Amino acid sequence: MADLLTNAAAEQAQIGPGGLFMATLRRDLMLSLRRKSELVNPLIFFLMVITLFPLGVSPEPGFLAQLAPGALWVAALLATLLSMDGLFRTDFDDGSLEQLLLSPQPLFIVVLAKVLAHWMLSGLALTLVAPVIAVMLFLPAEGMPGLMLSLLIGTPTLSLVGAIGAALTVGLKRGGVLISLLVLPLYIPVLIFGTSAVQAAVTGLPLGGYLALLGALLALGLALAPLAIGAALRISVSG
Template structure:
């Protein structure tokens, strides 16, 4: 019976340990910086509160616009928080240490994006029914809203992290992040709001959810590698 340790198993355990440790660190940092945690949620709530004042408080009109308004608010709230994703690590030097680590960089990157989604995308999804009620979205659209946000917001975080990685070395990268990633957000926005509209009108929404799931699978497969490469480019330049 062999007592040797399989290097492949050690690498798998190390990668899992790195993922869990990075997520734990990101959660701790997020709870210490409560303003960064609350700002996207406050922005999300403000959009739904101010929108009826800027257009019309008529319930029927707001019900028609509610799917698009909630999705645009979620998209912009996610984008608002992307600039800080790697900024603090870059400023305190821990990002350079992460790049020099022998562990796969994409594992740590995926952990950071996962923690970011839990703090923003998941929180926005939980808040979405409240905003939908404020905008008079029919109850039939609630399942489509929740499911589309659960599938779409992780893609927003993954794609937005690519822009954050490319601009991490710049002093003011927020506007540049928007210019880089907003065109890539458009398919998620279209399919997400269309899924809610289909649920409201009683049409099948499985096709829209399947498209959102396909976009998420593609982002999970490619975005961590792209983020890791973008970080190396930004740090070395």
């Protein structure tokens, strides 16, 4: 195993940043697709929360339609958070994370590829199934574009911020609860703007401002989160 990891590190040193990004993205996608249970768990959780929500409040269509934007976004947030613990866990357990940290290639690119792979299998999947689930909550058709666009722009930020918590707790045996405590307060702006975008779409108001704010948060996350994730990984592994 050590020889394989050494060879992999040597191969990474010989390829460019673009090749490293694509190789890391392809590897993480293939590994995630092999673990089908972890792949479908966020979707099942998302469906369960939305299914149980009318039972816990009221099945009245008008009432559910008013609460649908917030309920859908909270369920998507929690479903994304559910899958964060395993983002770096496998690499940490088999020792490949240490090889990545020792590699001469920029850690920024590797981290960004891993977060993108996580988002494609969690945030993007939730975005695609959200309109179907929204019908269960009687969300008006006018709100569907706002729901799709807000999730498409907002869920990558959830993955970026959640990855910081996953990196800080990767060395802990039970870091799932700690991740929630660390990143949930940071999710609040995304939750507010995402929910507001859906509500604006339902009422016929312009939602460009809310989408622009979500885009600004995403741009900030893309610029700063990979650096924070890399620093957190080094702290966790060295500790």
